[in-house]
Amino acid sequence: MERRYMPVVIFLAAITVGIIIMVVISVVQNKPLYQKYKYGIVLDAGSSHTSVFIYEWPAEKENNTGMVQQKHTCNVKGKGISSYSANPQGAGASLQECMNEAKQKIPAHRHPETPVYLGATVLDSVALSLKSYPFSYQGARIISGQEEGAFGWITVNYLSENLRKPTGTLGALDLGGASTQITFVPQQKIESSDNSIDFRLYGNNYHLYTHSFLCYGKDQALKLSMGKKLESTLKTDPIELRDPCFHPGYKVPRTVPDVFNTPCTKELKLANENFLHVGLGNWSQCQQSIRKVFNTSICSYSKCSFNGVFQPSVYGDFGAFSAFFFVMDFLNLTSDSLATTKEKLAAYCSTPWEKIVGNHPKIDQKYLSEYCFSATYILTLLEDGYKFTSNNWKDIRFIKKIGDSDAGWTLGYMLNLTNMIPAEAPDMPLMPYGGYVTFMFFFALLILVLLLLVYLYFHRSTRTAQKDII
Numbered sequence: 001m002e003r004r005y006m007p008v009v010i011f012l013a014a015i016t017v018g019i020i021i022m023v024v025i026s027v028v029q030n031k032p033l034y035q036k037y038k039y040g041i042v043l044d045a046g047s048s049h050t051s052v053f054i055y056e057w058p059a060e061k062e063n064n065t066g067m068v069q070q071k072h073t074c075n076v077k078g079k080g081i082s083s084y085s086a087n088p089q090g091a092g093a094s095l096q097e098c099m100n101e102a103k104q105k106i107p108a109h110r111h112p113e114t115p116v117y118l119g120a121t122v123l124d125s126v127a128l129s130l131k132s133y134p135f136s137y138q139g140a141r142i143i144s145g146q147e148e149g150a151f152g153w154i155t156v157n158y159l160s161e162n163l164r165k166p167t168g169t170l171g172a173l174d175l176g177g178a179s180t181q182i183t184f185v186p187q188q189k190i191e192s193s194d195n196s197i198d199f200r201l202y203g204n205n206y207h208l209y210t211h212s213f214l215c216y217g218k219d220q221a222l223k224l225s226m227g228k229k230l231e232s233t234l235k236t237d238p239i240e241l242r243d244p245c246f247h248p249g250y251k252v253p254r255t256v257p258d259v260f261n262t263p264c265t266k267e268l269k270l271a272n273e274n275f276l277h278v279g280l281g282n283w284s285q286c287q288q289s290i291r292k293v294f295n296t297s298i299c300s301y302s303k304c305s306f307n308g309v310f311q312p313s314v315y316g317d318f319g320a321f322s323a324f325f326f327v328m329d330f331l332n333l334t335s336d337s338l339a340t341t342k343e344k345l346a347a348y349c350s351t352p353w354e355k356i357v358g359n360h361p362k363i364d365q366k367y368l369s370e371y372c373f374s375a376t377y378i379l380t381l382l383e384d385g386y387k388f389t390s391n392n393w394k395d396i397r398f399i400k401k402i403g404d405s406d407a408g409w410t411l412g413y414m415l416n417l418t419n420m421i422p423a424e425a426p427d428m429p430l431m432p433y434g435g436y437v438t439f440m441f442f443f444a445l446l447i448l449v450l451l452l453l454v455y456l457y458f459h460r461s462t463r464t465a466q467k468d469i470i
């Protein structure tokens with residue numbers, strides 16, 4: 001090749017090298033920092049259990065939706081710290097095993113900056129105990145039923161990454177032992193201010209309906225229902241409480257205080273305190289008896305759920321979690337139509353108790369004996385209480401987790417307290433890192449091809465010129 005073209009070639013080579021260096025630097029420069037993680041701990045002191053949830057998230061992405069995930073959960077042995085009111089010291093000690101697990105799961109250098117939140121019922125001794133761990137204890141709060149409902153809604157929508165969109169959110173249905181919550185974005189106007197809560201998240205406004213029914217968790221509802229039966233039968237039949245919500249052949253001695261030892265039922269004084277709880281296994285009579293704990297005759301609004309509480313028509317898809325899931329999943333009723341659910345439940349409830357025990361030898365008989373009641377209660381709460389119908393029954397998804405994280409109020413609670421859900425949408429990078437690398441690679445390749453074409457053009461025109469001369 002002509003010496004006179006050498007400068008061009010050197011120039012092209014220099015540009016090529018320059019471009020490659022530029023691409024490599026910009027790719028390396030924008031590589032996300034290695035995944036530094038941050039952690040948070042939330043204790044859910046429920047009415048029947050206490051759970052410790054450990055959450056983790058990539059440090060530099062904490063403001064993006066969907067990034068916080070549940071890393072570990074630990075159920076405190078026994079009935080949970082709410083049951084230690086008589087022995088507060090025991091409550092703190094009962095957390096030891098789970099809190100030590102948390103120390104193992106979270107890298108030691110992160111301990112001092114890891115917040116610990118305690119939600120729901122609280123005992124001072126628990127606060128003392130939590131302060132003794134190397135984490136950053138952020139205090140305990142009794143969260144209101146409204147907050148419990150709203151944080152459950154935030155959790156399921158954060159995990160489903162719905163909070164980036166102004167519409168298409170999931171309603172939240174939480175069933176505990178003591179209380180139950182319903183939270184969703186309604187189509188109609190919210191007529192009572194107590195039931196309205198507003199959020200501005202990622203630049204979207206959400207106007208939520210929420211209500212928490214204390215005493216309508218499944219354990220308290222059982223006491224309400226048995227209390228009503230006792231009032232009407234024990235005066236005439238002081239020995240036996242014949243209960244259609246329990247299996248035929250089920251026969252357990254109980255005492256009247258067993259049923260009335262709760263603020264949810266008014267005291268009932270009977271001469272005879274002992275009675276036999278006898279199962280009949282009649283599903284339709286069971287449903288009739290459960291309907292009696294819902295008062296649907298009073299309503300001073302355009303529409304109500306029950307007990308005079310305003311509720312707009314349910315709308316959209318719902319995630320039903322906690323005991324909604326435990327019960328319906330155990331009975332394999334999570335994906336049936338309403339009609340089929342009722343048929344299956346009628347058959348299950350009429351199954352003799354010894355057959356039920358034989359089929360589930362490992363299940364705690366306290367839980368096992370109550371599934372017929374609990375499932376019938378769930379059906380009555382959703383259909384007669386919240387007014388779900390056979391048409392929108394399929395819109396209810398019974399869920400335990402979304403991804404690796406449990407559906408429940410604790411994640412929403414932590415996200416709120418750590419301000420990890422910004423009111424305005426954080427700036428998103430033009431493209432994800434992977435797309436950026438691909439773009440830079442093809443950009444460099446294009447430049448190289450262009451340079452090659454220029455070189456070949458010069459080379460060819462040189463050859464043509466030489467031929468003309470010859």
Ligand SMILES: Nc1ncnc2c1ncn2[C@@H]1O[C@H](COP(=O)(O)OP(=O)(O)O)[C@@H](O)[C@H]1O
Nearest residue numbers: 046047048049176177178179217219323326367
């Ligand atoms: N594996 C299970 N099977 C059946 N019921 C369960 C299971 N685990 C928990 N539950 C029940 O689910 C409910 C959980 O409620 P919890 O969150 O402790 O109460 P609350 O939310 O009212 O404080 C309780 O009624 C408990 O008995």
Ligand SMILES: [Ca+2]
Nearest residue numbers: 046175176322
């Ligand atoms: Ca709960």
